[in-house]
Amino acid sequence: MRTSRGSAIVALLVCSAVWGTSFSTIKICGGLLNAGAGLPEAGLFGPLLVTALRFTVSVPLLLVFWKGARDCWPRRGDAVPLAKVAVPMAVGFLIQAAGLATTTATISAFLTSLTVCLTPVLEWVIAGRRTSARLALAVGLATGGVALMTVLKPGAAAGAGFGLGEMLTLACAAAFSFQVLWTGESSERLGAGRLTVGTFLVLAVAGWAIILVGWPSRVLPALGAVAGSAVFWGCFAVIVVLATITAMVLMNVYQRHVRPTEAAVVYTTEPVFAGVFAWMLRGSKEALGLYGFLGAGLMLAADLLAAVRPGEKPPPAPPEPPAATPPVSRG
Numbered sequence: 001m002r003t004s005r006g007s008a009i010v011a012l013l014v015c016s017a018v019w020g021t022s023f024s025t026i027k028i029c030g031g032l033l034n035a036g037a038g039l040p041e042a043g044l045f046g047p048l049l050v051t052a053l054r055f056t057v058s059v060p061l062l063l064v065f066w067k068g069a070r071d072c073w074p075r076r077g078d079a080v081p082l083a084k085v086a087v088p089m090a091v092g093f094l095i096q097a098a099g100l101a102t103t104t105a106t107i108s109a110f111l112t113s114l115t116v117c118l119t120p121v122l123e124w125v126i127a128g129r130r131t132s133a134r135l136a137l138a139v140g141l142a143t144g145g146v147a148l149m150t151v152l153k154p155g156a157a158a159g160a161g162f163g164l165g166e167m168l169t170l171a172c173a174a175a176f177s178f179q180v181l182w183t184g185e186s187s188e189r190l191g192a193g194r195l196t197v198g199t200f201l202v203l204a205v206a207g208w209a210i211i212l213v214g215w216p217s218r219v220l221p222a223l224g225a226v227a228g229s230a231v232f233w234g235c236f237a238v239i240v241v242l243a244t245i246t247a248m249v250l251m252n253v254y255q256r257h258v259r260p261t262e263a264a265v266v267y268t269t270e271p272v273f274a275g276v277f278a279w280m281l282r283g284s285k286e287a288l289g290l291y292g293f294l295g296a297g298l299m300l301a302a303d304l305l306a307a308v309r310p311g312e313k314p315p316p317a318p319p320e321p322p323a324a325t326p327p328v329s330r331g
Helices: 005-019 022-036 045-065 079-100 105-112 115-125 133-149 164-190 192-214 219-226 230-257 260-267 270-286 289-307
Strands: none
Touching: 005 230, 005 260, 005 270, 022 045, 022 079, 022 105, 022 219, 022 230, 022 270, 045 079, 045 192, 045 219, 045 230, 079 105, 079 164, 079 192, 105 164, 105 270, 115 133, 115 164, 115 260, 133 260, 133 289, 164 192, 164 230, 164 260, 192 230, 270 289
16 A cells, blocks of 8 residues: 555654653653662663663564564564664663753753754765755754744743753764664665564663663662552553554654655654643643744744645655554554
8 A cells, every 4th residue: 555745744743742742751750760769860770761661561562463563583684774773763762761860851852853953964974865945944944943942932041051961862862863864764674563673672672781780779679669650650651652662663664755854854843742741741830832832833834844845756655564554553
């Protein structure tokens, strides 16, 4: 079945929306795990343990609920296309989790969306594809939207300061740019199911390696402390079902139908959804405000500009991988 660019962009918007739920929920879960382990609320341990757990739990769920994920046994030639996505993805998610320990969910979401500035440069330098004037304008609008929602908004200077958390989040945005650049290519070669399971396994192993080297004696006390917590398990379910399985399957299935730069522009809506979700959880303390809404409007305009290609012929759609049924419906 042929997938149109419009359908792909809508799917990536949904992906971006469900990613937006993860920033607040990871902070909540990470804080509860830190408290259970007797560590400061802002420690690295909790968010990193959440990251290891989310990808560990997601693999068996994928295998049970998504037929396309079951043919995932490694084949000769799979290592390179898998590593091109799995390595930057693992670096990005783990660094982002570490950054979330010392910065707010909202700032983390906005800084992560700066992937939109780096992806067109990588696409030009590595893939040899110049950015059109239309996409350059879309990138500029999206970057302006991020700026309005962060450094340009009234009062931003008071809480702004670039510390360790912000620097780590910028590094994660750079890693995610490589992931966005190579996801479409690797998905075509491996199939979305094989790519998704492979990257999840790499991330789970990397997460547990860091946890067991850094805090081997803290894991069981932390998990024991949250065993009966409805707040923890509710937030963790959102992380696994929405921000991990649903988001990554949509990305790996649909991103190959658009250019990496176009996908990066669509992903800039993530902080808008993150801000809305944080506002729902925390009320007026997380309200977007006038500048936030103006920034959201610029991001929406950027998405529309990236999606519409007047006078351009869309490229032929790549062949579909073997039948893949979406996983649990979501969120």
